[in-house]
Amino acid sequence: MPGYYKVELEALAQLITQLGETANDMSSAMKQLKDIGPKGAGCDELEQACDDFQGKWGYGIGLIADATGGITEGLSETRKIYETLEDQITKSFQASGKADGK
Template identity: 40%
Template sequence: MGAGFKVELTELDALVRELHRSQEEMRSALNALRDTGPKTTGSKELDNACDEFHDSWDDAIKKIADGTQIIEDKLKQTRDTYRDAEAAIRDGFGGKGGAK
């Protein structure tokens, strides 16, 4: 590894959590919009607009959420690889983090 290259595992963990939260929010918003319709707003025009919006964005939001899930999974693999490499190097020097 070159000089100055450092991986912060806690930052990777935070990014994984943020990606997971964002895809949950996208799916939740889509579900809430689906549940808004002729039976809930009381306005036929608004109900139709909600239905049209849902229909036009349903596939796109699903694709974004699915893509976010793929990124999250790959980031977890990357984080775990760095964590394993760090542990192997530490163990290779005969310690669990302390100097000998």
């Protein structure tokens, strides 16, 4: 059938979970790097590397984490809509079967 597609609700739920975890992990990693600060790692080279990375990538990774959070929210709403629609269709078929005396 042309244009046919199927939404895998469980796969969508897994994607939502994974994206949410990814956004949290990115935010957590950047916070940990920031918390190390200029004197938290005990090794000058590591402290400098953390500080350099935070300075160069912190803003961008923050934007990615925020965008990922937004995508996760949108997918969650989409999943709810598909679940509701699927429930309504199921109930409609069940009701029509009862109306036919089946």
